[in-house]
Amino acid sequence: MDEVRIIEIKKSVFESNDKDADNLRKELKDKGIFLLNLMSSPGSGKTTTLIKTINLLKDKLRIAVMEADIDSDVDAVKIKEATGIQSIQLHTGGMCHLDAEMTRQGLDALELEGVDFAILENVGNLVCPAEFDTGSSKNAMILSVPEGEDKPLKYPLMFSICDVVLINKMDVMPYFDFNLEKCTEYIHMRNPKAEVIPICAKTGEGVDKFAEWLLKEIKNWK
């Protein structure tokens, strides 16, 4: 099994996360690094989605990944083994989210020379990560079919701050009561501009649409 670097993230000392996030966003822009912040509940399929997405994009972009978790390094190892790209694990020391300064600690631990697309896989949590701007260029989230279509009603902030919502595990739709049309309606109640893309990370179906969305966003951002 590949070894990956594990970074123990320290609590931020900055008072104003919003200001710090804006600074980080500007610094990254100057360096030509597009940062994606990927969020979801635990077990929605963030890592599997990333593996499929990275394998579609790694010939077009130079990518580096930060996997944030409270404990374990299983995700960073998975990404490295399945894609061959640079991947590090961030340990949050029990903290439920990453803010801009914590994201910066992760970026500082990466080899960023030549990297034009950095990905932060945030802690699995639909609540707290939505409250802290990481300095990302765009926010993405995954809602998986088994979680149910009512999640935008219960976790309004998360859905309102995401530029794209991937509906994952579409292959198991027949076994769950999940109404995609109603779910999309709820998402657009929270955020009319959010792009909604149904995918199946396991088979890779629909992930090409997400990759296209990313390429378009990166092009517009430049």
Place this chain on the structure above:
Amino acid sequence: MDEVRIIEIKKSVFESNDKDADNLRKELKDKGIFLLNLMSSPGSGKTTTLIKTINLLKDKLRIAVMEADIDSDVDAVKIKEATGIQSIQLHTGGMCHLDAEMTRQGLDALELEGVDFAILENVGNLVCPAEFDTGSSKNAMILSVPEGEDKPLKYPLMFSICDVVLINKMDVMPYFDFNLEKCTEYIHMRNPKAEVIPICAKTGEGVDKFAEWLLKEIKNWK
């Protein structure tokens, strides 16, 4: 559709939550009210599990339910419609967990005369609710099959504080890579004493085992 009361929970002013939680636990003991704190990720099936459990126990115990969510009242309405028991909705105002004082605000809003079993359905979150003692007599959590068997590795604190872990959505096991034996091993790494009960809340399978566990715990607690 039934109407339910919605309680807007205020942020706690108490400095020491642990002390306050112990006080609440003692007060509830004196009143003969067993409080269960039920936690899980969003969409793991807390409400469906509660409905099936309450319908098995409502002739033996007088039950009242507090449904905590950041927004919406869908869960409290569902419980009331499906079981007929007393059910209120707690709105946390964006907060990701409930502590003892917030739980007390919920209990104060219930009609507790004659109630011997109160249930708190915590905010869907595997991180923060584990850090705040609610004053509950016992902690329960649900991990659902689609979330994956590795969750005890990534969210150690949650698994370490729970007296019982329900493995839900057992009916969809054939469609997911989920090793129940390995999952149980990971749970016991975090908490050797945790009871692990596989269930399917949708069909009700295994929920009788959880109901039996609750009756046994309430008897021992008295």
